[in-house]
Amino acid sequence: MSRVRVNSAPTMAGLPYTPILLICAILGNVRCQQQDKDAPEFVCPEGTQGNGNFADPATCRRFYQCVDGYPYLNRCPSGLYFDDISKFCTFKAEARCGPIATTPAPITEAPLDLATKCDPAECQLPYCFCSKDGTLIPGGIDPEETPQMIMLTFDGAVNLNNFELYKKVFNGKIKNPNGCAIRGTFFLSHEYSNYVMVQALAHDGHEIATGTVSQQQGLQDKGYEEWAGEMIGMREILRKFANVSRTEVTGARAPFLKPGRNTQFKVMEDFGYIYDSSVGVPPLPIPVWPYTLDYKIPHECKSGTCPTKSFPGLWEVPFNAHYVESFEGGHCPYLDQCVLHNHDSDEVLEWLQEDFSRYYDQNRAPYMMPFHTNWFQIKELERGLHKFLHWAANLKDVWFVTVTQALTWMTDPKSAKSLNNYEPWRCDNRDLPSAPCNLPNKCALSFKHTDSNFTDTRYMETCSECPNQYPWLGDSGGTGIPGTDNYIPDNLKRK
Template structure:
């Protein structure tokens, strides 16, 4: 009897010698009974699967964010049906309707039924190819290959957009101040930079100093995480939270926070750009190109992106009036140093400061001597940690300032020039820096030093430090939380 029961739940036992000696009719009867009991055994085995075991979670769709059926704080990011567990920050729960982490009294725990995507509608909504007759400045700019300038290059000033990514703190502030030293410089030759701020480990007093000195403050993210596959709500939460933090703790006017760059330079498909529209931003600089000669010009996203994207998550729909300032990959003719959207990603290990200066100059001249597209000089703090690179950049800046038709401007200053109704009426040497949109005055000389509790995404309690002219918050500022909660 034991052998029979064992066979019923483990059919392979049927093929052992003892069972093969049965007669034909008995064999058939036993086989029917065996199949019935085998099905029952499988059903019993299925009953043993714990639906709350995260290993048992199955993605309802190939891509997207989906609620954990048993834990409201937990959700899963699905990529090609492969789930990755994510926890909402402390005190927040996952709202499966809005697809974002929010407060407990606002959260609709899931799972919420997934709506079917109308693939035909998605296809129809793809951005059309450029139509130069319909796309006209100041509201629209496009070209077939992206490299056509808006007017004769001989009359275009050469703009350099120095762009620095990451938190501002004691590890890098002195480097920035040294590079951006504008002492004894005429107004039109003052060095301006655009900073893409990340919240973690940021000194908000130093950000305020940069802001009051005339530099542009733009957004990266609060968490610094890869948001490439995040939905619109997640993108909006990151951008709106960081904007609120900068307004409160760095006294940056919200009217001056106009642009963003995706963390890790990984655009978030159409979702990121829909979030930018909904949050009222003017420009983005998250798209990078392959090595192109001539380089591409900035464009609005009314039409299809005119070049191949280095990271394959660029927007495909139309977002009228939203400006894209693409990062043309840096390179030189003999490929020394490699090709890189951020200059600190290229390799200068064995080169002197003169070599680095020469490399930057050759890369720059590809813009200057062709279509005069703005030269986006994007980098991180680690560029300055190598002495030859730091000194080479200073030499390049000093040389560029001697050129009467080269100007260092912020991203928004460039767009103000490009969309001016008098565009093309002046000479390439007659550019004048526009006045600041808002009055900027440092709100204190001695900031408050804050030691603040912070709950990591994995639930671990830690401490964070920040400086601000404002009163210290109760906890470290984070998503949807300016630190004012108990």
């Protein structure tokens, strides 16, 4: 029997069939077998209507998808593990192995710090934007007149493992309605990055934003000095070794989507960042628009480490959860965390189309497509993405923009019909970083990790001169003198 696609499957009791459920219905009273004979028998929990994702008691590499009370076994993509708190597949170091009893997270911040609820009468564009549940379109524009923005974002280092794969996405063949080639936003981390390639991306008009220098675990619980060292240090490394000026780097993303509570956002405020993109949103029927942090965030905080104070004018570009109605593949903040590795490229296309339609057919919130390199290492996922990009580019009023371009539109919303000559989205008059050099310096540099007792070698390519040693926390210039950097304002320095 050929595989039946979820999107075209019939429904029963308001729930769409998965392919396996449909086959079970066709077989009548024949009992369908578990997907894995070696797996222990799993019973879907009561009180949840039998639907959702649940940890496999035997291993973190798998989880059960309960549909209409029946469990179906899924395996996380290669290298990922099921997190029983967030209910999606993630990196091993981050995954909280289940089953875990659900208890409310304790409140760790003083109530006096809490921001107030959205007040639309006081919150006016271009400096402030909020709505009660985060779903309203800025400027009160009708959805049919709102451009559907797609933001392609990429996390981590840029190097030989992914640079050519990214260039295939941005090969100039897919264009916006104004004739400009599509562009993306790269949240760079330092270790293993090739700064000649980063400079090439910036020269081609892509937005460069900061992850952190080390991508360390547990940063959400660290103080001001640690956050400044990680984020501002990363921005300085980009300036020194990729020729990307400080003023061009206006966005940041916390490691593993775990914001640093109020501390991270205070650093961003002090050092002139415009936006953060680290806050996860649970699966909601209507997606959330970006908002400023003048008021409380308008949705549940998935990480439990979101800001609670007011940071006027600082934007949050949230991670709306990706999912389809049947929850085939689960739900995920990063697209490479959804379980689509056993799909062919047409099924990946259909999955992305259904996920995208929740935005396009409703409030046209920006559709952020966040990726790690993982996605591009599976050819069917890569092909499915390329099919989706070509399909979406042919839809009416769809624009591929950087995060900053999306926020620029939000500060002064305009009808989709008037955007062909919209200055911030044009590509013919931008001051871009210079093209990378033809003969870059290939630097072999000594590096001693703070958690290690031995020194090894790191390799780095740059058009700048090779530093004395591998740039790192406290020494973004690679001078070899620990503690060279000082990003702490005088009023915060330890006495």
